[in-house]
Amino acid sequence: MEIESARIRGFQPGDLDDLYRICLQTADNGQDGTAVFRDPRLPGDVYAAPYAMFEPSLALVAEDAAGVGGYIVAAFDSLAFDRRLEHDWWPMLRARYPEPPPEVALELSAPERYALHDVHHPWATDPELARRYPSHLHINLLPRLQGRGFGCQLIAALISSLRSQGSTGVHLLVGRANLRAAGFYRHIGFAELPGTAVRIFAMMLQP
Numbered sequence: 001m002e003i004e005s006a007r008i009r010g011f012q013p014g015d016l017d018d019l020y021r022i023c024l025q026t027a028d029n030g031q032d033g034t035a036v037f038r039d040p041r042l043p044g045d046v047y048a049a050p051y052a053m054f055e056p057s058l059a060l061v062a063e064d065a066a067g068v069g070g071y072i073v074a075a076f077d078s079l080a081f082d083r084r085l086e087h088d089w090w091p092m093l094r095a096r097y098p099e100p101p102p103e104v105a106l107e108l109s110a111p112e113r114y115a116l117h118d119v120h121h122p123w124a125t126d127p128e129l130a131r132r133y134p135s136h137l138h139i140n141l142l143p144r145l146q147g148r149g150f151g152c153q154l155i156a157a158l159i160s161s162l163r164s165q166g167s168t169g170v171h172l173l174v175g176r177a178n179l180r181a182a183g184f185y186r187h188i189g190f191a192e193l194p195g196t197a198v199r200i201f202a203m204m205l206q207p
Contacts, residue, residue, distance in 0.1 A: 006069065006145055008153050011052050011059030018068035019052055020044030026140040028111050029178045036109035042097060046115045047138050048073055050089045060157055062150045070141035072154040076165060078125040078136045085122065093119045133169030133202040135162050152188055163205050171202040
């Protein structure tokens with residue numbers, strides 16, 4: 001049976017709900033997180049929507065006959081993006097998702113606990129990391145599009161855009177339990193940075 005292809009195209013405002021859906025369905029270390037989030041919009045609110053809304057020129061989707069099944073989003077200047085989130089995004093989410101007390105947080109799934117922590121105590125980009133790799137990205141593909149080269153196509157298209165805009169490097173964070181993703185990034189040329197508290201992969205984009 002012939003496997004249908006997918007096309008890579010720029011993000012459109014009507015794709016936003018698809019980003020939320022895909023983010024949820026990959027939110028448990030790459031697996032479906034539907035069962036582990038009480039609010040299905042939380043992962044998308046943290047890891048996808050602000051990128052698509054604030055930097056739509058760096059958002060791309062992979063679409064096949066079944067619809068949008070993957071996306072990549074990025075921030076060109078991570079430090080500036082952190083500041084914009086603190087001013088224009090996190091206050092709204094902190095009102096929507098109150099920080100749970102410690103005894104309640106312990107009862108939550110790890111992915112939900114991490115997402116809520118990121119809302120109230122966001123990870124701040126290290127200035128030295130940003131000096132070498134100022135941009136960062138998030139990418140997610142549903143299983144039907146995995147292993148077929150679409151992740152490579154999304155990253156290649158994004159890197160082309162970042163280079164054309166003058167970025168000198170890009171980085172991303174990977175969950176320590178997501179071994180498949182770590183292998184994928186190594187395969188396409190990202191290097192894991194040593195000595196970091198979180199698992200970071202990075203790539204230089206300019207000579």
